[in-house]
Amino acid sequence: MLRTSFAIVALALIVFSSASCIRGKDRPQMQDLGGLHDQGPRDVGDGGALCDGEAGRCGDLGARDGLGPDQGPPPSDFPCAGDPWVKTKKADLRCASRYVLTVESGLWENGQVAIAVDSKGKVGIAYGNENTPSEGQLHLVSFPVGSRQVPNPTVVAGTQHERLGVRVAMVPRSGGGFHLVHVDALIQGSELNYAGWTGSGQPVSELVSTEVGLGGSVDLVEAHDGRVFVVYYADHARGVYARVRPQGGSAPWSKPEDLGDDFISTVSGVGHLAVVRQPGGGLAYALHLGSGLRSAPCFRRYDALNGWSSKMTIDNKTYAGIAGQSIDLAITQTKHHATYFFVPEGSTTADLRLATWASSNDKPEITVLRQTIPTDAILPEYEAALAVDSWGLLHLAVILPSPKTSPGTSVGVLEYRRQVLIAGQKKWFTDIVDDDVLSTSFSSHVALWVEPGGRPHIAYFNGRTGKMMYATRDDRSGS
Secondary structure, eight states: OOOOOOOOEEETTEEEOOOOOOOOSOOOOGGGTOOOOOOSOOOOTTSOOSOOSOHHHHSOSOTTTTOOOOOSSOOOOOOOTTOOTTOSSOSSGGGGGEEEEEEEOSOOOOSOEEEEEOTTSEEEEEEEEEEETTEEEEEEEEEETTOSOOOOOEEEEOSTTOEEEEEEEEEEOTTSSEEEEEEEEETTEEEEEEEEEOSSSOOOEEEEESOOOTTOOEEEEEOTTSOEEEEEEOSSSOOEEEEEEOGGGOSOOOOOEEOOOOOOOOSTTTTOEEEEEOTTSOEEEEEEEEETTEEEEEEEEEETTTEEOOOEEOSOTTOOEEEEEEEEEEEOSSOEEEEEEEEETTOSEEEEEEEEESSTTSOOEEEEEEEEEEOOTTSOOOEEEEEEOTTSOEEEEEEEEOSOOSTTSOSEEEEEEEEEEETTEEEEEEEEEESOOOOSSSOOEEEEEEOTTBOEEEEEEETTTTEEEEEEESSSBOO
């Protein structure tokens, strides 16, 4: 999902997520990862088709892929313009089904939030709580979809001077529960750990890699054959890596495969990545790539016969500014979509952009979703999380500066944007989930999961109140 978020780092006049990367010690060949063996259509070269159009092959990927079976036309929708979801009482009674729950209060800071919904209808949320600069815990919460009662979190703590859950990512596990990865800052160094979590109790973690830094982004996906692919970006040297866990975990994790080129990690947010499973069963990732003080978003995909494709630059090929911060990725049967922030060179404002393309041979179509976003360096970073439903309609949760300008009022809002079909044309509707989420002292973070039927699940850390929050709507089907 993320997808993901990072601690406050200012660059130029904009503050976004920060990361850097390392080069692995091993450089295994592709056979160390192996094919996905999904028997689905494969991509041919870098510009191959995503899918052969058969619903049985393209329509079974689940909520993360947003490619469920044909369900007829999507349900009607309307914006709740004057009723933030966080309000207990709504002026428009139709908006009462859109609400926000407190997951946990009294938190200090966290670096990332993850959310997913499993096949049994359980919501899972993972986040870290850094209560001192050198100590923190991993917090896990799970509850049934539709429940308005959130249980106390399961807290996974390390020893003194250890921070767990500095970075987190989570996706559903076949048969129920979740695949979870978390980056921990231990006394002996940083570790990337994996756990299969049922949704209750303490998970048992296993080591994936020690070649990961605290600024490194991480994401994962379960393949059709049950293997788990973890893709991560780490500090110290420069590279992006993939490791594979066999189905059932009966064999060791694969050796790391180096997926990234050398690049300079001086740009804020470099190394922020998102991984999804694409039609046919292969996986793909988008990455914020940097060089010097400029950056661009890029994309690569994997198939069993050809391995990883060559890198495709999505936007800003001339490196005229900072493009790709807070990147997220969604793939439908026919299109790729990536959202990210872009600061043109010499500008004091940012754009929130949506890039759409069919194959790697296409020039992406760039849509500006929001222009002239203030980039005052005293503000925390802005973030965006992207998902897609079974109709191929996009959903976006985004933290942006608040339109309020009076002294003492909110400095930031959390918006939920989604595409709707009106007379066969796609149009964006926007709701305010929370109109007071940003602080000048603590960063805020957001993650989004959308079920195939269009029901959104949003987890966010409110840096102004120190609370972890959960938002959803009851007037949408899950599947």
